[in-house]
Amino acid sequence: MSPPTFDPFVSSDSWLHRRDPRAKLGTTFLLLLAVALIPDGGWLTFALWAVFVLLLAQAGHIPLRALLRRSLLALPFVLGALALPFAVPGKVVVRVPNLGWPLTEPGLVQAGSLILRAWVSVLLFATLTACTRIGDLLWSLEALRVPSVVVAVMEFAFRYLSISIEEWADMLRARRARTVNPRGRGVPLRRQLISAGGMLGTLILRGLDRGERVHAAMVARGYDGGIRRMTRFRFSSLDLLLPITGVLILLVVWLI
Amino acid sequence: MLASPTPLHLPDGFLSPWLAGLGWLLAILVVRRAVIVTGDTLATRQVSLMGLLAAVLFAAQAINIPIAFGTSGHLLGGALAAILVGPWAGVIVMTAVVVLQALLFQDGGLLVMGWNVINMGVLTAFSGYLVYQATRRMFPGRPGARWLAGLVGGWISVETGALATAIELALSGTFPLELGIPAMTSVHALIGLGEGLLTAVTLGFLTAVRPGLFELGEGDRRQLRSVGWVAAGVLLILALSLMAPYASELPDGLEWVASLGGFDGLARQPPLQLLPDYTVPILRDARSSTAVAVLLGSLLLLGMGWFGGRATRTAPSS
Numbered sequence: 001m002s003p004p005t006f007d008p009f010v011s012s013d014s015w016l017h018r019r020d021p022r023a024k025l026g027t028t029f030l031l032l033l034a035v036a037l038i039p040d041g042g043w044l045t046f047a048l049w050a051v052f053v054l055l056l057a058q059a060g061h062i063p064l065r066a067l068l069r070r071s072l073l074a075l076p077f078v079l080g081a082l083a084l085p086f087a088v089p090g091k092v093v094v095r096v097p098n099l100g101w102p103l104t105e106p107g108l109v110q111a112g113s114l115i116l117r118a119w120v121s122v123l124l125f126a127t128l129t130a131c132t133r134i135g136d137l138l139w140s141l142e143a144l145r146v147p148s149v150v151v152a153v154m155e156f157a158f159r160y161l162s163i164s165i166e167e168w169a170d171m172l173r174a175r176r177a178r179t180v181n182p183r184g185r186g187v188p189l190r191r192q193l194i195s196a197g198g199m200l201g202t203l204i205l206r207g208l209d210r211g212e213r214v215h216a217a218m219v220a221r222g223y224d225g226g227i228r229r230m231t232r233f234r235f236s237s238l239d240l241l242l243p244i245t246g247v248l249i250l251l252v253v254w255l256i
Numbered sequence: 257m258l259a260s261p262t263p264l265h266l267p268d269g270f271l272s273p274w275l276a277g278l279g280w281l282l283a284i285l286v287v288r289r290a291v292i293v294t295g296d297t298l299a300t301r302q303v304s305l306m307g308l309l310a311a312v313l314f315a316a317q318a319i320n321i322p323i324a325f326g327t328s329g330h331l332l333g334g335a336l337a338a339i340l341v342g343p344w345a346g347v348i349v350m351t352a353v354v355v356l357q358a359l360l361f362q363d364g365g366l367l368v369m370g371w372n373v374i375n376m377g378v379l380t381a382f383s384g385y386l387v388y389q390a391t392r393r394m395f396p397g398r399p400g401a402r403w404l405a406g407l408v409g410g411w412i413s414v415e416t417g418a419l420a421t422a423i424e425l426a427l428s429g430t431f432p433l434e435l436g437i438p439a440m441t442s443v444h445a446l447i448g449l450g451e452g453l454l455t456a457v458t459l460g461f462l463t464a465v466r467p468g469l470f471e472l473g474e475g476d477r478r479q480l481r482s483v484g485w486v487a488a489g490v491l492l493i494l495a496l497s498l499m500a501p502y503a504s505e506l507p508d509g510l511e512w513v514a515s516l517g518g519f520d521g522l523a524r525q526p527p528l529q530l531l532p533d534y535t536v537p538i539l540r541d542a543r544s545s546t547a548v549a550v551l552l553g554s555l556l557l558l559g560m561g562w563f564g565g566r567a568t569r570t571a572p573s574s
Contacts, residue, residue: 032367036273070362080431080439087435114269114430121268126362137359147291149303154352156307157314161356164308164315172319196321197457200331203312204340204458205466211308215301225303 016060016131020239021140028128030246034253035121040113045253046120053123060131070126071119078118084111134158139229152227156211164207171199264332264417264444265357266372268365272428279370279424282493283351286378286486290347293482306345310352313337317353321454334376335384335413336455339406340462342473343385343483350377371424374490375417382487384413384455385473389480402463402470403456410455414448415441423494 016024038045057067088107095102129137138158142151175195215223271279294302313333333353338346354372357363364372388409395401422436431439462469 028366032268032365033273036269036271036276036367083435083439084431087432117269118267119269121365121367122362125268125358125366129359129362134356134359141355147288149291149295150287150348150351152303153307153310153348154356156304157310157352157356158360160308160311161314164311165318168312168315168319172321193453193457194460196454197459197461199321200316200454200458201461201465203316204309204462205469207308207312208305208469211305212301214308215304218304 012061014059014061014131016056016127019242020233020235021132021136022143022233023235023239023242024128024132025137025140025144027242027246028124030243030250031124032121034246034250035117035124037250037253038113038117041109042113046113046116049120050116050123053120053127057123057127057130060127062127062130067123067126067130070130071122078115081111081114081118084108084114135229136233139233148226152225155227156214160207160210160214163210164203167206168199168203171203175199264372264376264414264421265354265364266368266375266421266424267362268367270365270428270430271368271371271424273367275424275428276367276370279368279372279374281370282490283370283373283378286347286490287351287373289486290344290351293344294342294348302341302345306341306349307352309337309341310349310356313349314353314356317357331454332376332380332414332417332451334380334417335388335406335410335451336458338381338385338473339388339409339455339459340469340473343381345472346381346385347378350381353377371421375420375424379416379420379487379490380413382483382490383416384409385483386480386487387412389474403460406456406459407452409452411448411452414444414451418444418448420491420494 035049038049054064057064085103085107086101088104088110090104090106092102093105093108135155135158138151138154141154142148313331313336316331316333334346334350337349340346341349351373354364354377355369358366358369358372388405391405391408392401395404418440419437422431422433422440425431425436426433
């Protein structure tokens with residue numbers, strides 16, 4: 001198993017990549033706010049936003065296919081939204097054959113708007129993270145006054161995430177390899193659970209022990225609780241352009 | 257696929273902006289509190305421990321364990337983290353997990369991140385921890401007590417998160433309450449059972465292999481009371497917010513049910529009128545005004561909870 005890559009597109013370079021992460025994070029927040037304010041049934045607005053986000057992704061050299069795959073994650077909630085056309089009262093458009101369940105017009109409008117709003121939002125958010133290093137994003141969190149202990153925990157978690165996931169995958173593969181019956185058919189639930197608990201517990205113990213070792217090694221190199229970074233950002237006038245655009249878009253959406 | 261979507265990670269667009277803002281406010285306050293509380297007891301050593309625990313829980317969330325009948329176990333981990341390192345440190349661990357999931361996979365939105373932190377980080381850790389401690393005390397000295405407490409705590413923690421999510425969706429006018437609560441709680445009754453079982457067996461293994469591990473999470477009795485205060489505060493805010501839509505003109509699912517049942521007139525009379533006729537001139541629609549009313553009420557409650565929590569902190573530890 002090759003190590004998982006979490007941010008496959010940050011290594012490419014574009015105008016969007018070079019912007020200050022603080023500016024990108026703040027602007028994304030403003031734009032998401034604007035998307036959340038789109039009223040139900042504003043189909044033209046949704047279409048404009050979709051075009052805007054896709055252009056933004058183009059500017060960031062992000063492959064369209066990968067971006068769309070990311071957006072599938074909101075799926076469980078989207079499936080929930082499919083219940084709305086039946087639940088919201090209003091003019092009945094059509095009835096489900098045989099069952100007689102009514103599909104109402106306001107329900108369809110509400111569900112459609114909800115799905116589009118979630119989809120445009122997730123595309124926006126994915127564009128931000130695809131063109132920014134996670135380390136830089138975490139740095140901008142700290143610059144935006146998130147407590148440094150919390151950011152340090154995130155930093156550690158991110159740094160040891162690949163190892164933990166690989167370790168977990170290895171353990172599951174090892175169990176498959178030495179079990180005659182990998183799917184566990186006919187094995188009592190009790191035994192399977194004990195095996196699962198052993199694996200999870202081992203994973204936790206290894207993680208905690210690794211934490212001890214890492215900490216000892218860091219202290220030996222002069223760790224005093226603060227994390228030092230190589231990258232420095234300076235907020236340029238070009239960076240200022242992003243949040244200004246964000247505020248303008250938000251104002252336009254708000255006032256219309 | 258590394259991220260497995262669970263119906264607890266709220267995506268953007270499903271909550272109204274006002275409620276999302278309230279979520280951020282709550283999350284910031286609770287996480288700040290967690291940093292202050294853990295700052296007293298934890299050294300720099302614990303930062304790396306919490307980070308590694310977050311990485312491990314993230315990994316356990318990302319890849320499912322195949323268990324019987326072709327189903328697979330999926331660990332959320334809030335209760336487990338709180339039991340192992342204590343509720344406040346557990347909040348920091350789970351916050352790191354939730355934020356990283358959003359930043360790495362967009363599993364959970366940015367605008368609604370506050371509520372995701374509250375639902376999956378704070379409510380799971382606190383409710384899981386409280387139920388775990390309560391259950392364990394019911395059977396003092398019994399060897400299976402920790403196992404049973406882990407089962408119940410894990411289960412309740414997921415159900416609490418699901419219930420809170422359903423309420424938030426109803427408050428935003430996304431899903432009507434009578435649709436959201438049964439759907440969320442029934443699905444998560446099953447998911448929660450898996451969570452409880454996995455939490456229990458993991459605790460069983462850790463008890464057998466390294467019993468000293470539990471000192472950090474179970475030792476401090478002071479934490480129990482302050483956690484109770486905050487958990488009660490957050491749940492009260494949600495309950496209070498639930499009353500608010502009655503006071504607005506917003507046609508929601510409850511009113512629809514009322515109109516079906518023919519007691520339309522009754523529904524127009526709110527059972528509990530909060531900040532009656534409250535409107536803010538800048539905000540045009542009824543929903544925004546309601547949200548502001550909710551915000552004010554919440555701040556009031558939060559302030560009460562804050563002083564309550566402070567009172568328990570300055571009290572001499574027993």
